[in-house]
Amino acid sequence: MASVYTYDGSKTLAHDLAKYIIAQQDNALQNGKRFNIAVSGGSLLKALNAGLIQDPELKSKVEWSHWHVYFCDERIVALEHEDSNYGAFKKQVLDPLLEEDGALGPTCYAINESLVGLSENDRIAAEYETLLPDHFDLILLGCGPDGHTCSLFPGETHEYLLEETQKRVAWCHSSPKPPSDRVTFTLPMLESAQALAFVAEGASKQPILERIIEGHDTSLPAGLVTENYQSAVSWFVDEAAVKGVSVKRETYSSH
Numbered sequence: 019m020a021s022v023y024t025y026d027g028s029k030t031l032a033h034d035l036a037k038y039i040i041a042q043q044d045n046a047l048q049n050g051k052r053f054n055i056a057v058s059g060g061s062l063l064k065a066l067n068a069g070l071i072q073d074p075e076l077k078s079k080v081e082w083s084h085w086h087v088y089f090c091d092e093r094i095v096a097l098e099h100e101d102s103n104y105g106a107f108k109k110q111v112l113d114p115l116l117e118e119d120g121a122l123g124p125t126c127y128a129i130n131e132s133l134v135g136l137s138e139n140d141r142i143a144a145e146y147e148t149l150l151p152d153h154f155d156l157i158l159l160g161c162g163p164d165g166h167t168c169s170l171f172p173g174e175t176h177e178y179l180l181e182e183t184q185k186r187v188a189w190c191h192s193s194p195k196p197p198s199d200r201v202t203f204t205l206p207m208l209e210s211a212q213a214l215a216f217v218a219e220g221a222s223k224q225p226i227l228e229r230i231i232e233g234h235d236t237s238l239p240a241g242l243v244t245e246n247y248q249s250a251v252s253w254f255v256d257e258a259a260v261k262g263v264s265v266k267r268e269t270y271s272s273h
């Protein structure tokens with residue numbers, strides 16, 4: 019069963035999320051020299067900034083120079099574009115790290131920007147796949163109010179993404195949330211992860227979390243991932259996102 023950790027506010031959530039990430043990092047570095055992590059875009063990145071960059075107790079425990087950072091999904095736009103997930107990660111994590119004295123940053127793997135705008139979207143996905151490790155130590159996920167995760171969207175139009183069994187990265191076209199063209203991890207990539215953690219905050223996520231956490235709704239991509247990978251999955255949510263949802267209230271620290 020997936021674990022659901024619930025918090026009163028963003029700060030405590032970000033703190034425990036960072037503790038959880040550092041535990042996965044330490045675990046990976048006990049067995050090797052690198053920590054393979056994939057991150058999503060969206061609201062997750064603020065929590066990473068608060069927990070890994072700003073938190074005075076935890077920031078020194080992050081071994082950035084051993085981190086290899088990949089993107090669970092990416093919008094097919096220039097990396098400097100305001101919609102780029104890499105760009106958003108740079109703003110919330112890489113740029114603030116540059117301000118730290120002597121800090122060595124992570125190694126990041128972005129899409130091949132030179133192919134953006136050339137109708138080479140399948141190639142962008144295929145090239146990105148060649149960069150990926152065999153497995154991830156941790157994949158950090160978001161969940162849209164429609165139940166999408168990565169750029170795996172619910173509904174018939176995007177079923178081809180959930181049905182993909184060979185490609186680990188695929189081109190998502192006609193995304194219902196702009197921009198329209200994206201690349202995304204598929205289920206074969208997600209299933210290789212040692213651990214997967216979702217972050218969802220705010221009342222706008224409540225109806226979908228009710229369907230996922232209480233209703234075990236596998237028609238929603240985030241629900242499917244939760245049900246498929248069970249004990250490898252953790253959810254970090256705030257009270258507003260699970261108001262009225264029948265779920266045992268626990269925190270990661272108390273686990």
Ligand SMILES: O=C1O[C@H](COP(=O)(O)O)[C@@H](O)[C@H](O)[C@H]1O
Binds near residue numbers: 058162
């Ligand atoms: O479009 C996207 O949305 C999801 C969810 O974002 P959120 O802001 O609602 O948390 C995100 O996980 C994904 O990476 C992004 O491309």
